[in-house]
Each structure stands twice: as C-alpha cells, then as structure tokens.
Amino acid sequence: MNQFPTQLKKLRKSTNTTQDDLATKLFVSRQAISKWEAGDSTPDLTNLIKLTDIFNVGLDTLVFGAKPEEKVDSTEFVFDPKHNRYVRKLGKMNIWDFLAGYWWAILLIVFVIGFFSAF
Incomplete structure (x- = not known):
C-alpha cells in the first residue's frame, strides 16, 4: 500500500x-x-x-x-x-494465449508427427 x-x-x-x-x-x-x-x-x-x-x-x-x-x-x-x-482470468484463453503458454507442447507434437511420418 x-x-x-x-x-x-x-x-x-x-x-x-x-x-x-x-x-x-x-x-x-x-x-x-x-x-x-x-x-x-x-x-x-x-x-x-x-x-x-x-x-x-x-x-x-x-x-x-x-x-x-x-x-x-x-x-x-x-x-x-x-x-x-x-x-x-484463467479459463478465458484465446489461441494466442495458448500458443504463448504451451509452445513446447506444439513443438513436441510436431516432432512426434515428423518422427512417425518418417516410417
């Protein structure tokens, strides 16, 4: 104060x-x-x-x-x-907030998709 x-x-x-x-x-x-x-x-x-x-x-x-x-x-x-x-407030998230907070998850998904598509 x-x-x-x-x-x-x-x-x-x-x-x-x-x-x-x-x-x-x-x-x-x-x-x-x-x-x-x-x-x-x-x-x-x-x-x-x-x-x-x-x-x-x-x-x-x-x-x-x-x-x-x-x-x-x-x-x-x-x-x-x-x-x-x-x-x-939590729970009111738009796509940009999601991308900013979970960029690592998106990279992981892209890596997994790329890994399995190589077979």
Missing part, C-alpha cells in the same frame, strides 16, 4: 479539502489523516470505502493509483495486487 499515502494527499488537494474537513467527514482525528498521508498508518476498510465515496473514485484508484478512466472488462480480467496490474 505504498501508493495510498500519495493518492490520498493528491485526491484531497485536488478537491481543496483540508485534513480537518476530511477528518470531520470520517469521524477521525486530523492526526489520523496526517498519519495516513505520511504512510505511518493505514485506514480500516470502512474508512477506505468512505474515502472512495468522498472522492468519487474506485478502490483501485485510491489504493493502487490506477487511472480512473481505464475501463477493464471484469468478466475477462482480474486485478493482481502482487504485480499491481490486471491479468487475464
């Missing part, structure tokens, strides 16, 4: 909201907001959801800094927080 403090501060400043105003909306202290922006602590899930409502952004944008205008087909892709990017 190392991008969260930067995102929170950027979103707060873009809406001209002070730490006091934000603290009042979330029913926390101004020091709590300051610690979140400094990266010394993180808000709980309830406050994260409230922050997404206050700034009208998605959780991906708030926590990971994903661009809000990115439209991702959630039936085909899922967010991988370990690599901080969207990856294709």
Whole structure:
C-alpha cells in the first residue's frame, strides 16, 4: 500500500479539502489523516470505502493509483495486487494465449508427427 499515502494527499488537494474537513467527514482525528498521508498508518476498510465515496473514485484508484478512466472488462480480467496490474482470468484463453503458454507442447507434437511420418 505504498501508493495510498500519495493518492490520498493528491485526491484531497485536488478537491481543496483540508485534513480537518476530511477528518470531520470520517469521524477521525486530523492526526489520523496526517498519519495516513505520511504512510505511518493505514485506514480500516470502512474508512477506505468512505474515502472512495468522498472522492468519487474506485478502490483501485485510491489504493493502487490506477487511472480512473481505464475501463477493464471484469468478466475477462482480474486485478493482481502482487504485480499491481490486471491479468487475464484463467479459463478465458484465446489461441494466442495458448500458443504463448504451451509452445513446447506444439513443438513436441510436431516432432512426434515428423518422427512417425518418417516410417
């Protein structure tokens, strides 16, 4: 969550909201907001959801800094927080994904066919 403090501060400043105003909306202290922006602590899930409502952004944008205008087909892709990017869900594979993942199997099949056709 190392991008969260930067995102929170950027979103707060873009809406001209002070730490006091934000603290009042979330029913926390101004020091709590300051610690979140400094990266010394993180808000709980309830406050994260409230922050997404206050700034009208998605959780991906708030926590990971994903661009809000990115439209991702959630039936085909899922967010991988370990690599901080969207990856294709398993089971939704096209021919190019298959060839990229199983090139060795295709070579094996070609070799076996070539071997038996020599007889």
